[in-house]
Amino acid sequence: MEFQDGFPDYETLAQHNDEAGVGVRKKLMNVFWLLLAITLVEVAIGWFWHDIKASSGLSQTWLIVSFIMFTLLKAGYIVMTFMHLGDENKMMRWMILGPYFLFAVYLIYMTTVTEGMYSGQKGHRDLLYPITKEAPAATPAHHE
Amino acid sequence: MSSHAVAKPQGWGGGTSPLGTSHGKLFMWFFLISDALTFTALLVALGFFRHKFAEEWPVSTQVFTHFPFTHAHLPLIYVGWMTFDLILSSVTMVLAVEAGHRNDHKKVLLWMALTILGGAIFVGSQVWEWWIFIEGSADGAMRWQLIDGQWVEQVFHGANLKYNEYSVTPHYANFFFCVTGFHGFHVFSGVVINIVAFTMAYLGVFKRRGHYEFIEKVGLYWHFVDLVWVFVFTFFYLL
Numbered sequence: 379m380e381f382q383d384g385f386p387d388y389e390t391l392a393q394h395n396d397e398a399g400v401g402v403r404k405k406l407m408n409v410f411w412l413l414l415a416i417t418l419v420e421v422a423i424g425w426f427w428h429d430i431k432a433s434s435g436l437s438q439t440w441l442i443v444s445f446i447m448f449t450l451l452k453a454g455y456i457v458m459t460f461m462h463l464g465d466e467n468k469m470m471r472w473m474i475l476g477p478y479f480l481f482a483v484y485l486i487y488m489t490t491v492t493e494g495m496y497s498g499q500k501g502h503r504d505l506l507y508p509i510t511k512e513a514p515a516a517t518p519a520h521h522e
Numbered sequence: 523m524s525s526h527a528v529a530k531p532q533g534w535g536g537g538t539s540p541l542g543t544s545h546g547k548l549f550m551w552f553f554l555i556s557d558a559l560t561f562t563a564l565l566v567a568l569g570f571f572r573h574k575f576a577e578e579w580p581v582s583t584q585v586f587t588h589f590p591f592t593h594a595h596l597p598l599i600y601v602g603w604m605t606f607d608l609i610l611s612s613v614t615m616v617l618a619v620e621a622g623h624r625n626d627h628k629k630v631l632l633w634m635a636l637t638i639l640g641g642a643i644f645v646g647s648q649v650w651e652w653w654i655f656i657e658g659s660a661d662g663a664m665r666w667q668l669i670d671g672q673w674v675e676q677v678f679h680g681a682n683l684k685y686n687e688y689s690v691t692p693h694y695a696n697f698f699f700c701v702t703g704f705h706g707f708h709v710f711s712g713v714v715i716n717i718v719a720f721t722m723a724y725l726g727v728f729k730r731r732g733h734y735e736f737i738e739k740v741g742l743y744w745h746f747v748d749l750v751w752v753f754v755f756t757f758f759y760l761l
Contacts, residue, residue: 388539388542388543388544388547389544389546389733389735390732390733391542392623392738393623393624393625393733394623394624395624396624399620399621399623399624402620402623403617403620406613406616406617406620407613410609410610410612410613413609414606414609417602417605417606417609417755418602420755420756420760421598421599421602424583424597424598424760425583425597425598427583441761442761445756445760445761446756448756449752449753449755449756449757452752453749453752453753456612456745456748456749456752457745457749459616460612460613460615460616460741460745460748461741461742461745461746461749462619462738466541466542466543467541467542467543469540469541469542470541470542470543470548473541474551474555477555478555478558478559481559481562482558482559482562485559485562485563485566486566489566489567489569489570494570494573509665509666509667509668509685509690509691510665510666510690511663511664511665511666511690512666513666513673513675514666514668514673
């Protein structure tokens with residue numbers, strides 16, 4: 379292998395001709411319609427949730443899980459197609475996604491499993507933010 | 523060693539770039555990772571406070587029910603419209619990038635202009651939503667508040683950082699201002715960067731340079747803004 383002194387011209391690597399552009403645009407528009415459809419489904423589920431819940435008996439967990447799945451699906455399409463990460467090489471993909479997921483998963487772990495379990499107790503809230511909806515049962519003693 | 527032990531070209535062996543991408547794009551990605559972690563922290567904190575104040579937390583679909591020029595009760599429709607607008611501007615952005623890959627000067631200008639328009643509409647929509655949220659309803663909400671040791675009955679209208687009519691905890695309004703404000707400022711700066719890119723394209727800077735990579739880098743930032751909104755839409759408005 380001959381040693382190459384200069385790096386390739388990466389700025390122009392992604393360039394393509396007019397014929398190839400037709401296919402690329404078609405793919406992009408398909409992703410757009412998909413994202414739009416998912417958003418409409420999300421809004422529809424949010425709008426009719428009480429009816430769905432009443433008639434099918436599904437729990438709130440189903441709603442949360444399905445919304446998170448829809449969101450991750452949309453995010454995947456945006457990152458892989460619109461941001462062209464799917465077109466980058468494998469090493470580049472892992473370099474971007476790996477560190478992010480490492481920290482994001484650790485952050486979620488901290489708030490749901492470790493730190494989040496013992497931070498603050500319910501009784502402390504009223505002292506910090508003395509506001510209620512109902513008339514309070516007892517008026518705290520105050521100094522004349 | 524036998525004769526077949528000729529070294530195959532390896533990514534890390536020198537002479538090639540293992541990531542196969544330009545410096546500008548790579549560093550835009552690095553910036554986006556750090557920014558994504560900031561938003562992740564904000565949204566995880568939102569989830570944490572929601573869980574802690576589960577009883578007091580209002581249902582967002584019952585808070586954001588307004589739509590301009592009508593008094594009808596339309597939950598989610600306005601936020602849905604904002605999502606649609608941002609996805610649409612994302613498409614025009616990616617079409618500008620695609621036109622740049624073909625060195626199609628006119629199409630780049632057209633799609634960039636539409637992207638700026640979409641972004642400006644989004645920022646305007648968010649301003650309207652903040653206005654409605656801060657103004658609140660005419661009736662407001664009745665609250666008992668502890669002032670100098672006495673419980674006093676008061677009516678709260680709209681929202682500020684201390685009180686809001688939607689919930690007894692200030693965290694609801696605080697997270698609304700913090701999360702959507704942080705995102706909104708990203709959209710605003712994205713529009714400014716898009717205007718810079720449009721102007722440079724208009725002046726023919728990229729034509730002379732021979733490639734439209736700048737548009738691609740700006741596009742990465744703009745898509746990131748859309749990406750964050752997808753999560754804000756779910757975790758603040760839908761759930």
